[in-house]
Amino acid sequence: MDELKNSLGYRYLQDTKFDRQTIRRKARLDIAPAQPYKKYVGAEKVVLPTGWDMDRGLRETLQQRRSSRRFGKSAISIKELSMLLWASQGITGRAGNFFFRNAPSAGALYPVETYLSVQNIESIDSGLFHFQPADFSLEKLGAEFVGNKVAEAALDQSFLAKAGVVFIWSAILRRNFSKYGHRGMRYILMDAGHICQNLLLAAEALGLGACPVAAFYDDDLNALLGFDGTEESVIYLAAVGTKE
Numbered sequence: 068m069d070e071l072k073n074s075l076g077y078r079y080l081q082d083t084k085f086d087r088q089t090i091r092r093k094a095r096l097d098i099a100p101a102q103p104y105k106k107y108v109g110a111e112k113v114v115l116p117t118g119w120d121m122d123r124g125l126r127e128t129l130q131q132r133r134s135s136r137r138f139g140k141s142a143i144s145i146k147e148l149s150m151l152l153w154a155s156q157g158i159t160g161r162a163g164n165f166f167f168r169n170a171p172s173a174g175a176l177y178p179v180e181t182y183l184s185v186q187n188i189e190s191i192d193s194g195l196f197h198f199q200p201a202d203f204s205l206e207k208l209g210a211e212f213v214g215n216k217v218a219e220a221a222l223d224q225s226f227l228a229k230a231g232v233v234f235i236w237s238a239i240l241r242r243n244f245s246k247y248g249h250r251g252m253r254y255i256l257m258d259a260g261h262i263c264q265n266l267l268l269a270a271e272a273l274g275l276g277a278c279p280v281a282a283f284y285d286d287d288l289n290a291l292l293g294f295d296g297t298e299e300s301v302i303y304l305a306a307v308g309t310k311e
């Protein structure tokens with residue numbers, strides 16, 4: 068446990084936490100902003116073509132994805148939820164003892180776990196669930212509607228409570244740090260980015276709205292899910308719902 072707590076990754080998570088007491092008082096780093104585009108003025112240019120063909124579905128999905136924070140009253144179907152889970156963390160291949168997933172992971176270690184706050188999914192009662200990729204199932208952790216608590220813990224971003232489902236991704240730090248040590252934190256955050264992007268694209272392809280969320284009170288969300296923040300800690304969220 069001490070080695071884990073001494074890792075840069077753990078200390079980084081601790082030092083960058085949001086909490087209600089200090090969030091308004093936290094001094095911003097005095098770093099001047101950068102220009103949005105870096106330009107090599109005078110460099111010879113290759114103008115790239117834009118009139119190419121790509122699989123139409125993929126092209127439109129990539130083109131049209133936008134964060135959506137307004138959700139409709141109708142429920143997401145269990146089939147749609149299955150597709151979202153498969154796209155983000157489904158097992159899609161095997162080599163020896165390695166089971167590969169839809170999203171890449173440094174060293175095929177898969178340190179990110181997926182939890183769901185189910186809020187408006189056809190034929191699944193509200194509650195907190197853990198996604199089990201090994202047999203593609205949901206493990207029920209609690210039967211209470213926690214959408215409001217998730218929204219409160221996410222800096223009171225109320226749209227989270229109105230989503231059909233909130234994906235809550237945690238990191239099992241040890242799973243990655245035991246191999247990559249201090250550098251592991253980079254890989255965990257990259258893994259989470261890949262997972263989330265797969266989810267966002269799948270949601271777009273299914274005609275659902277989705278929004279990634281990284282502004283949350285770490286300790287509050289960890290407490291809600293029963294994590295100690297050392298072995299396991301929430302790192303990212305995404306709200307998904309039907310469109311208005």
Ligand SMILES: Cc1cc2nc3c(=O)[nH]c(=O)nc-3n(C[C@H](O)[C@H](O)[C@H](O)COP(=O)(O)O)c2cc1C
Nearest residue numbers: 132133134135136221222224278279280281282283
């Ligand atoms: C790491 C990350 C964290 C984000 N956190 C939040 C958030 O807490 N709340 C929110 O409403 N949007 C959040 N967003 C969504 C961004 O605001 C959004 O992606 C950005 O404005 C670009 O718009 P687009 O996603 O529609 O292309 C986050 C996006 C990323 C990538």
